[in-house]
Amino acid sequence: LDLQPVDVLTGVNFERIRDAVDPPALVTYECAHVYPLSAPDFRADLPGDLARPKITIDKLYVHVPFCNYACRFCFYVKQVGAHITEKRRLVRCLINELERVQRGTVLSQIYIGGGTPTALPADLLDTLINSIKERASLAPDATFTVECSPESLGAEHLSVLRSHGINRISVGVDTLDENILREINRRHDRHQALNACRVLLETDAFINVDLIYGFSGQTEESFIKDLQDLAALRPHSFTAYSLRLNEQTPLLKTKGDSFRGDLERLMRWRAVVERAAREAGYMQTRMHTFVHESVTRNHYKRAPCIDGYSFGRQLGVGPSALSHLGYRLYLNAESIKDYIERAESGENTVGSGFDLSGEDQRTLFVARTLGEGLPLPLSDYESVFGHTFEHDFGPTLNRLERAGLVLRSDDTLLLSGAGRLVHDLVLRSFYPEKAKLWLDKHQPQF
Numbered sequence: 001l002d003l004q005p006v007d008v009l010t011g012v013n014f015e016r017i018r019d020a021v022d023p024p025a026l027v028t029y030e031c032a033h034v035y036p037l038s039a040p041d042f043r044a045d046l047p048g049d050l051a052r053p054k055i056t057i058d059k060l061y062v063h064v065p066f067c068n069y070a071c072r073f074c075f076y077v078k079q080v081g082a083h084i085t086e087k088r089r090l091v092r093c094l095i096n097e098l099e100r101v102q103r104g105t106v107l108s109q110i111y112i113g114g115g116t117p118t119a120l121p122a123d124l125l126d127t128l129i130n131s132i133k134e135r136a137s138l139a140p141d142a143t144f145t146v147e148c149s150p151e152s153l154g155a156e157h158l159s160v161l162r163s164h165g166i167n168r169i170s171v172g173v174d175t176l177d178e179n180i181l182r183e184i185n186r187r188h189d190r191h192q193a194l195n196a197c198r199v200l201l202e203t204d205a206f207i208n209v210d211l212i213y214g215f216s217g218q219t220e221e222s223f224i225k226d227l228q229d230l231a232a233l234r235p236h237s238f239t240a241y242s243l244r245l246n247e248q249t250p251l252l253k254t255k256g257d258s259f260r261g262d263l264e265r266l267m268r269w270r271a272v273v274e275r276a277a278r279e280a281g282y283m284q285t286r287m288h289t290f291v292h293e294s295v296t297r298n299h300y301k302r303a304p305c306i307d308g309y310s311f312g313r314q315l316g317v318g319p320s321a322l323s324h325l326g327y328r329l330y331l332n333a334e335s336i337k338d339y340i341e342r343a344e345s346g347e348n349t350v351g352s353g354f355d356l357s358g359e360d361q362r363t364l365f366v367a368r369t370l371g372e373g374l375p376l377p378l379s380d381y382e383s384v385f386g387h388t389f390e391h392d393f394g395p396t397l398n399r400l401e402r403a404g405l406v407l408r409s410d411d412t413l414l415l416s417g418a419g420r421l422v423h424d425l426v427l428r429s430f431y432p433e434k435a436k437l438w439l440d441k442h443q444p445q446f
């Protein structure tokens with residue numbers, strides 16, 4: 001495969017970009033903690049009641065914290081090897097928490113993620129989905145996603161997903177390279193992964209495949225080959241993540257900072273991923289997401305963890321689940337044991353909370369626009385916040401413009417081709433100082 005040159009990198013001045021985005025020294029480039037989860041103000045002692053108010057919700061996230069193995073790169077809250085009695089217990093807790101959803105609620109998005117929801121036996125997954133459906137229905141065009149991994153998907157799971165009309169299924173493949181699969185401790189092989197995709201594509205659901213680039217030992221050629229082999233099956237979309245590592249990922253201790261200090265390598269990876277996806281017929285719709293050009297319905301989205309940038313109507317249930325209700329974020333107890341104890345004793349399952357300040361809302365506005373690869377409408381910004389964008393972010397904006405990472409066109413601000421390749425670092429440039437300091441403090445030391 002001839003990989004040279006990658007057009008979007010022609011003439012790019014890496015030094016100037018490095019100066020403009022001030023990359024963190026001790027981290028893979030993708031911010032492993034995403035704002036405002038990386039803010040220091042998540043507190044267990046918020047004044048007032050942490051109990052979540054009764055509120056109308058529009059989106060629901062359910063965290064199923066079980067997996068068949070622990071991938072060495074993964075920082076999600078999960079348990080491997082749980083006994084069936086523990087799984088039943090946890091599902092009962094989720095169902096108790098779902099009592100907060102008022103009967104008759106109509107939702108635009110439901111997302112059952114984890115962990116691996118299909119690591120539950122099919123009958124328990126069925127019970128969980130039934131209990132959601134008893135309380136809430138889906139609006140027309142709404143998305144109901146369930147995540148799965150290739151080896152966990154049995155015929156019974158498929159029939160549960162089919163019978164409930166789940167219309168989006170996301171499968172973690174991550175890589176088809178058998179050596180890397182072993183290295184990262186995923187317990188499925190290439191054949192199982194391709195087969196799971198084939199079987200899923202026989203359902204009526206929109207199928208998304210997760211991939212990761214940047215593993216140690218992974219070459220551009222092997223990533224492109226994986227993408228092509230999967231694309232031949234024609235999943236509706238790919239999500240391609242750059243490997244993100246933080247202090248909770250075991251891989252960091254051994255292979256760790258494979259991108260450290262190598263802005264050029266990161267940008268090249270992303271350029272290669274974009275090009276390979278495009279050549280396979282997939283268009284980039286958000287930073288990590290590539291949708292097949294034949295897909296006309298564009299509403300099959302992953303629910304972001306935070307509902308917009310200000311007033312939220314999103315409820316999260318399960319350990320470590322995040323809710324965004326009104327102007328407050330709520331984080332459920334992160335340890336599974338703590339979560340179960342709280343839920344079973346009728347205590348509040350929320351462990352900490354965070355009030356979105358004006359500064360947080362401004363940063364989230366940038367995250368929801370530029371950070372997702374969408375245009376940032378400057379006059380909307382001004383009418384929402386009462387100041388021009390320049391007033392709030394002038395020096396940052398100038399720096400990024402001089403480095404050619406953002407472009408103005410009429411009333412909008414856009415990422416340039418090079419800006420797209422460092423979208424996370426551009427976004428981090430808009431973080432409040434307190435969040436950058438928090439991030440630097442929480443980067444693992446070697």
Ligand SMILES: C[S@@+](CC[C@H](N)C(=O)[O-])C[C@H]1O[C@@H](n2cnc3c(N)ncnc32)[C@H](O)[C@@H]1O
Pocket residue numbers: 067073074075076113114115116147148149150170171172173174210211212241242243244245249
């Ligand atoms: C909850 S998992 C999906 C379902 C299932 N547990 C699985 O892995 O097959 C969500 C996806 O997030 C991605 N992911 C998890 N940890 C990551 C990390 N440290 N860096 C990049 N992507 C990661 C992986 O692509 C993973 O498949």
Ligand code: SF4
Pocket residue numbers: 066067068069070071074075076078114115116149172
């Ligand atoms: S990536 Fe998926 S399967 Fe692997 S440990 Fe994380 S949640 Fe479990």
